[in-house]
Amino acid sequence: MKKLTRLLALSFFLLFTTNLMAQDAEMADEMRANGKIYVLVAIILVIFAGLIAFLVLTDRKVSKLEKRLEK
Amino acid sequence: MKSNWWKILSVVLLVYTIIAGLLTGVPRLNIVNETIRALYFHVPMWFGMVVLFLTSAIYAIRHLRNPSFKNDLYSVEFANAGIVYGILGIVTGMIWANYAWGSPWHGDPKQTGAAIALLVYLAYFVLRSSVSNQEQGARLSAAYNIFAFVAMVPLIFIIPRMTSSMHPGNGGNPGFNTYDLDSRMRLVFYPAVIGWILLGVWITTLRIRIKMAEEKINQIEDEKTH
Numbered sequence: 001m002k003k004l005t006r007l008l009a010l011s012f013f014l015l016f017t018t019n020l021m022a023q024d025a026e027m028a029d030e031m032r033a034n035g036k037i038y039v040l041v042a043i044i045l046v047i048f049a050g051l052i053a054f055l056v057l058t059d060r061k062v063s064k065l066e067k068r069l070e071k
Numbered sequence: 072m073k074s075n076w077w078k079i080l081s082v083v084l085l086v087y088t089i090i091a092g093l094l095t096g097v098p099r100l101n102i103v104n105e106t107i108r109a110l111y112f113h114v115p116m117w118f119g120m121v122v123l124f125l126t127s128a129i130y131a132i133r134h135l136r137n138p139s140f141k142n143d144l145y146s147v148e149f150a151n152a153g154i155v156y157g158i159l160g161i162v163t164g165m166i167w168a169n170y171a172w173g174s175p176w177h178g179d180p181k182q183t184g185a186a187i188a189l190l191v192y193l194a195y196f197v198l199r200s201s202v203s204n205q206e207q208g209a210r211l212s213a214a215y216n217i218f219a220f221v222a223m224v225p226l227i228f229i230i231p232r233m234t235s236s237m238h239p240g241n242g243g244n245p246g247f248n249t250y251d252l253d254s255r256m257r258l259v260f261y262p263a264v265i266g267w268i269l270l271g272v273w274i275t276t277l278r279i280r281i282k283m284a285e286e287k288i289n290q291i292e293d294e295k296t297h
Contacts, residue, residue, distance in 0.1 A: 024101070025099040025100050025101045025104055026104055027099055027104055027105055028105050032094075037093060037094065040093060041089065041090055041093050041094065044089050044093075045086065045089055045090070048085065048086070048089060052082055055273070055274070055277070058277060059078075059273075059277055062277060062280045062281055062284065065281075065284050066280065066283075066284060069284055069287045069288070069291075
């Protein structure tokens with residue numbers, strides 16, 4: 001039990017200090033604030049969807065080929 | 072369609088990775104800043120590579136115990152996909168190193184280890200193609216495959232941790248353990264790893280199925296000529 005409380009205290013301490021250390025780090029806050037980050041998300045999702053659609057079509061083609069070979 | 076649930080799971084997890092990976096909160100750390108999000112894309116490449124190479128090595132062992140066209144084919148194709156993941160991992164790592172370390176090839180132990188590991192696997196394909204006897208080549212490369220896997224693990228995961236690597240998580244640098252404090256990153260990282268691994272397996276099985284169909288066609292043609 002003592003160990004557990006000590007561990008908890010330590011992790012709280014670490015959590016607190018990392019937050020303090022990190023205050024001044026420069027992040028893309030403005031990009032998030034003005035919503036431009038969603039443009040980026042949309043672009044990546046469209047490319048990903050396109051590639052996956054291509055993969056699914058190839059998968060179907062192979063399935064058809066396998067069915068023909070079974071006969 | 073029944074056995075395709077894991078393909079759907081892969082796509083769902085990766086869509087979630089892209090959305091949550093770019094939008095959810097991350098620790099505000101100096102030097103890495105927003106590039107901490109590479110954890111959702113660059114690191115899963117290496118996890119994926121290890122899983123694909125491990126599967127390849129398992130099929131190599133199976134081939135040595137029970138030589139068959141299928142075991143050899145599985146072993147080769149999983150190694151192929153593993154190489155692709157490894158190259159993507161090294162290239163994304165170079166992009167990040169150029170930003171965080173100042174040059175794409177920094178000669179860091181992690182980079183050197185990863186490069187040697189990939190070269191060890193490239194030699195696997197050279198070995199395969201250099202033996203003209205197909206059965207002998209398959210057996211030789213299966214034995215080499217096991218050695219390649221055994222060499223890859225210390226090169227990427229142990230040596231960089233023992234030396235002064237600047238890679239996050241190595242040589243005393245904060246890695247995933249410090250991000251452990253941040254449960255937000257875990258929530259994206261684990262699904263990302265599973266998603267990317269499943270995608271690699273999907274592409275591999277597709278290539279295996281094409282080669283199997285090819286082999287069947289060859290057999291049918293052989294029967295016709297005899």
